[in-house]
Amino acid sequence: MTIFDSAVVDYGWYRVAxxxxxxxxxxxxxxITHLKKHKYLFWVGELGGNWDIMVNFVCKDVYFFNKLFEELIAKFGKYIREYELLIYINLRDLERNYILGKKEKKSFIHGMNYDPKVKLDDLDRDIVKELTKDALITNLDLGSKLxxxxxTIKNRIKLMIKNKLxxxxRLFIDPRVLGYSSHMLFLEINRLNLEEEKKLFNYIxxxxxxxxxxxxxxxxRVGMEIETKDEREFQDIFTDIRGRFSDIITGFESFPIFQDHLIDYFPEGVLE
Known part of the structure; x- marks a missing residue:
């Protein structure tokens, strides 16, 4: 799977439960079928617990996000009891060290910093589309296709990496195939200054x-995905986090992820 940070070209991320x-x-x-076909969604997850579905939008600004959200509510509002809106500030894609067993954990950091100097032309967009479909395609095959x-392909990709786009x-694995289950854990925080944030994030x-x-x-304020063999292991991890940072954690919510129906860091609407 190819990992992009679309915020570099001014497309922010918005989450709705x-x-x-x-x-x-x-x-x-x-x-769910409607959501999977939505041109501005990069993730659709089916959940358990208090929440049934969670989605991530990629939008040019909050006004466009609001337009898409209101259209969704107008069409499916009769199905919805409650919703919660969140705006992404940053994200860390982390290696599965519970499988790999590495001493150091590799991470892909989505800084989500807009860079006005970075512009995508038609060729860039085509490259992104093809890499989204096939992360393993060679520069030779991609050049032939385009x-x-x-x-030219090599230099364009090199520039995208330099610009942090x-x-x-990352290898996409369904943890359920390996006998693991996936949970989301969201934390309510009463204060998150830079020092506390660094301690919390470095630990997690x-x-x-x-x-x-x-x-x-x-x-x-803080969300994470945790993959464990059973509920006991998840509970142990959660209890440890809550105990270590009890002075700033004021509330929490956790729920299982049953299925990832869609994952696409650069959805169709962004590339039009």
């Missing part, structure tokens, strides 16, 4: 089972 209202399986599937030289490549990202770590604006 939905709790559904007495919907049938057919109605829920209809909602009718440009291998060196392209962060790297070093946990082998944590695969994503996010800072939000919204009710839940």
């Amino acid at each position: 939905f709790s559904l209202l007495n919907v049938s399986k057919k109605e829920k599937d209809e909602f 009718k440009v030289s291998r060196n 392209l962060l790297g490549f 990202k070093a946990i082998p089972n944590v695969t994503f770590l996010v800072k939000h604006i919204g009710r839940w």
Whole structure:
């Protein structure tokens, strides 16, 4: 899987959690099918617990996000009991060290810093589209497909990496295939100054089972995904985090992720 930070070209990320209202399986599937086809969504997850579905939008600004969100509510509002909105500040994509067993944990940091000097032309967009489809495609094959030289592709990708638009490549694994389950853990924080944030984030990202770590604006200031063999292991990790940082954690919510229905860091709408 190719990992991009679309915020570099001024596309921010917005997260919405939905709790559904007495919907049938057919109605829920209809909602999910619509979300999977949405041109501005890069993740659609099916959850358990208090929340049923969570999605991540990629949008040019908060006004466009609001437009898309209101369109969604107008069409499916009758299915929705409650929702929670969050704005991404930064994100760390983390290696699965519980599988790899490395001493140092590699991370892809989405700084989400807009760089007005970075512009995408048609060739850049085509390269992004193809890398999104196939992260393993060679420069030669990609150049042949787009009718440009291998060196042109190589130089464009090199520039994307330099500009922190392209962060790297990560093997996508469904943890359920390996006998692991995935949970989201969201934390409410009463204060998060730079010193406390550094301590908290450094501790959490070093946990082998944590695969994503996010800072939000919204009710839940910190979010993470944790993959464990069973509920007991998840509970032990959560209890440890809550105990170590009890002076700043004022609330929390956790829920299992049953299925990732969509993952696409550069959805179709952004590349049009």
